[in-house]
Amino acid sequence: MTRYESAIDLDAITAIDVHVHIEIDGHGHASLPDDLRDAASKYFSADGPRPDLDSVAEYYRERSMAAVVFTVDAETQLGHAPVSSEEVAEGAARNNDVLIPFGSVDPRRPDAVDRARRLIDDAGVRGFKFHPTVQGFDPSDEAHFALYELLQAEGMVALFHTGQTGIGAGLPGGRGLLLGLSNPILLDPVAARFADLQIIMAHPSVPWQDEALSVATHKHNTWIDLSGWSPKYFPESLVRAANSYLKNRVLFGSDFPLLTPDRWLRDADPSAGSGTGMFKPEVMPGILKANAARLLGLG
DSSP states (O other), X not given: OOOOOOOOOGGGOSEEEEEEEXXXXXXXXXXXXXXXXXXXXXXXXXXXXXXXXXXXXXXHHHTTEEEEEEOOOOHHHHSSOOOOHHHHHHHHHHTTTTEEEOBOOOTTSTTHHHHXXXXXXXXXXXXXXXXXXXXXXXXXXXXXXXXXXXXXXXXXXXXXXXXXXXXXXXXXXXXXXXXXXXXXXXXXXXXXXXXXXXXXXXXXXTTOHHHHHHXXXXXXXXXXXXXXXXXXXXXXXXXXXXXXXXGGGEEOOOOBTTSOHHHXXXXXXXXXXXXXXXXXXXXXXXXXXXXXXXXXXXX
C-alpha cells in the first residue's frame, strides 16, 4: 500500500470540505445496503449517481478545493461490508493534491483498536469518522476509550456524526437505528477524558443544537462542521456562534454527494439572491479554509 502523504498547496485552494463520503468503491460495492441508500436518497432528494473516489477527486480539483474523504464501517450493525478504508486511503494517496483520508473502524469489533492502528501506521490516515446511530454504539461508553486513547496518542482527528440522520428515515422503525446515540452531549465525557483529542461534531445537531454549542463552548478540543444542511436552514444559534465565540472552531463541510459544495456556497451567498448573508465576511475565510488547515496540520 502507498502510504498517504499530503501534497495540498493551501495557496492554490479556496476551501477545505471536511465532510465527503466515498459511497462506491472501485468494484462497484456500495457503502450502504440498498434499502438504506434509497431511503437516504429520498430523504435528501438526491437521486444522482454516486461517484467513485477518483471522480470525487476530479470534482474537487475542478473547484480548487480540498476534501476530507471517508467511509463508515458499520458491519456489525448493518450486516453489510463497508467500502474499504484502506482503499479510500490508497485513492487519496494518488490524489494527494486534493484529498485527505480519514479511516473508519466499527467500534463494536473486538479488534477495533488494532484495525485503527493499521490504518494509521500503514495507510497514513489523518483521522477517523464515526456514526454512532448507524454503527449502533454509545460514544460515551468506556468500552471505546481504548480506541480514543490510541487516536489521541497518534494526533488523529475524530469526526462524529451528530443529530438527525436521513439514513433509515422512512423505513419501518427507522431500520432499528437509534437517533439518541448521536446526541452531541454524549461526546462531552469523551472530550473531558481525552483533552488532547480533537473532536468534530458533524452537522447542525438538530434537535440538539444547544447541546452541541454547550459542549463546544466548554470543551475547546471540539469543533463543529456545517455539513448536511443548506445554510438557508441553519439554526440561528449556530449562526450566531459561528459569527462570534466559535468562529475559530467552525468548519465548512458539504456531505457530498448528498449535498454538494456548489449548493452550500450558493445558498450561503447573499449576492446570488438565495442566501441569507448569515455569515459575516470576516469569518468566512476561517470557516472555508483556515480553521480546517489548522486542525489538520496543513501548511
